[in-house]
Amino acid sequence: MSALLRVTEQQVALFAHLDNGSLTDAAAVLRQWVYGSRASAIAQYELLFLAMRRDGLREAADIWYRSLEDAIDPFVPDPRRARVVALAIDGLILRMLWRGEPESVAEVEAALRDILQSAVT
Secondary structure (H helix, E strand, C coil), rough: CCCHHHHHHHHHHHCCCCHHHHHHHHHHHHHHHHHHHHHHHHHHHHHHHHHHHCCCHHHHHHHHHHHHHHHHHHHHHHHHHHHHHHHHHHHHHHHHHHCCCCCCCHHHHHHHHHHHHHHHH
């Protein structure tokens, strides 16, 4: 099993319980993954970039994005809008890894709320 698939499976398991639709829970899980499992989160993105050069890793990379969209489903059931929200959350995760912000669960929740509101309007 590739390292990308292992890291992706860990991330999928982390988000699997978010089907209750609580934005606070989603923010806490996202914050925990980015800051509590920082090395895994960074490895995930490094491996995603590697998947751009190695076709054999693309399937595992696709799992990452599908799992992100699946985690968004309770909040945004429209698949088109969910894809846009997933792209924005992906950017949020990169910002958290790069700049360390937003930092608190409340700040992550506020950012998620902004993303979701912009996708609805």
